[in-house]
Amino acid sequence: MDLINRISSEQSQFSKSERKVAALILHEPEQAIHRSIASLAALAEVSEPTVNRFCRRLGCKGYPDFKLQLAQSLAQGTPFVNRDIEENDNVDQITQKIFDSTLNALSIARQSLDSRPIAATVEAMVSARKIAFFGFGASASVAHDAQNKFARFDTPSVFSDDPLVQRMWAINSEPNDVLVCISHTGRTKALCEIAAIAHDNKATVIGITAPNSPLSENCQFTVSTNVPEDTDQYMPMASRIAQLVLIDAIIAGYTLQRGPKFREKLARVKEGLKGSRYSKQTTTK
Amino acid sequence: MDLINRISSEQSQFSKSERKVAALILHEPEQAIHRSIASLAALAEVSEPTVNRFCRRLGCKGYPDFKLQLAQSLAQGTPFVNRDIEENDNVDQITQKIFDSTLNALSIARQSLDSRPIAATVEAMVSARKIAFFGFGASASVAHDAQNKFARFDTPSVFSDDPLVQRMWAINSEPNDVLVCISHTGRTKALCEIAAIAHDNKATVIGITAPNSPLSENCQFTVSTNVPEDTDQYMPMASRIAQLVLIDAIIAGYTLQRGPKFREKLARVKEGLKGSRYSKQTTTK
């Protein structure tokens, strides 16, 4: 754990004078790192050796080492701790906290990724005849996004959040067709049914969902993001962001695997989209 | 800029002996912070004052200050630098890089947010009669996501990526109706037209888009995310993630502003959704 957090959590282990030092540092850590041991001791109204002992108790070699670690701890900023939103936070605080939580979740998700199913997904998609992205609720927009990206490619792809459309697609699916099922919980009944149908038809069913879930049992393989408990209790937030980034990674892998000729095509698609936009010159201030 | 980068970029300004010091530090910065000025000088085969002068040239107050800043610079880790994907990266590398770039972009976006238009958006939404989320292409899925969240609320809301549907809505819009236009570039012609129509009808038009863009000129106010140049040259990636998180923040603000009674309602909605899922007990692994 990082030094600042340790100071606040191990307060009980400190002696009375040491707690004075701890309080001072927690109150204004920024200034502490620019003070000498003498001036810090004076400010805390304790003696210099007390400060030194305080540092040692935290496992530092001495005061300079403590300053170094404190500086590092501070440099990490507020290290994207999952900060809960409170009743009377203002909009700025809420925004910062939501961003922090998301950054935190993404950072954790990144560390706990298993690249094998991702590689397998890229592989399956490169050789797919057609690809479908299905999901409901919040996952529908994730599926929507994924399909949107694939619309730039030459492999036919569809998105749907309509159970009947999904069912029809699943019934008509064949080997070499890829079905990507997106669900945070992996427990959405309707989606499990669709996955089962496609699976029976020997289509490649890929789950972007929770491992060991009912949905993942109907999938050839499952790509999952290990996201910490979602900030908002009422709707998925960070988890779907992680799914989106995961899909970005899959797409990047796909694009690369397809080779340089393919990227030329993409450039042409991009060029073609320009007609739908106002050109940059037109921008009047 | 951060200290390590400055050392490597300002090398030309250093004298010969100072360059020795710079080389040593760049080579193994970790060990440098644990050395005294004497031992560092010996290792670099220069005198102590040379090291001290080196520190001052970088704007530090002295050697201890330099160590502090160096430590902070290191603590930020590889601060999610925008790492470009290369031809023969494997899937794991690609995934890590995509996550890194996204984290980097989000982190920058967080720092450069202006909370005023966000607060205004929350305000407008709380008192809205109905809310629409419109966007095309990649922004369509962002709008889709936003509407999905609002579907849990009691204010009527719609999403559309159909220009005709959008136009009809805009024509029928009135004061107190909110239209959220989402576009990364702010130059999508079709969306600008819709925004203009709604604007003429005195609806509250909010842009989640680039500032000073054609779209933003038809918006009452614009919420923008300052995202660094997108990683992927062919499609927006990080930018839309930032937009999504921004929308999360707006929704969190909205939920809070509506008060505790409202959150009871949300809990009921959540409870009601359970029927669509397999319960946790059912999970036979």
Place this chain on the structure above:
DNA sequence: AGTCTAAATGTAGTAAAGTTACAAAAACAA
């Protein structure tokens, strides 16, 4: 309550680290 013991805190001296002033050496220009 009083005394003993152990822990906590402070004092003062010492060692180490960093800084300054100045002199020597090197690089450059005329």
Place this chain on the structure above:
DNA sequence: TTGTTTTTGTAACTTTACTACATTTAGACT
């Protein structure tokens, strides 16, 4: 080459941190 400027190092000095020991304080036991 010689004078000038810049760079580098030496040595004295100041500041900072640490150690050993003395004092105080708090707690335990009679």
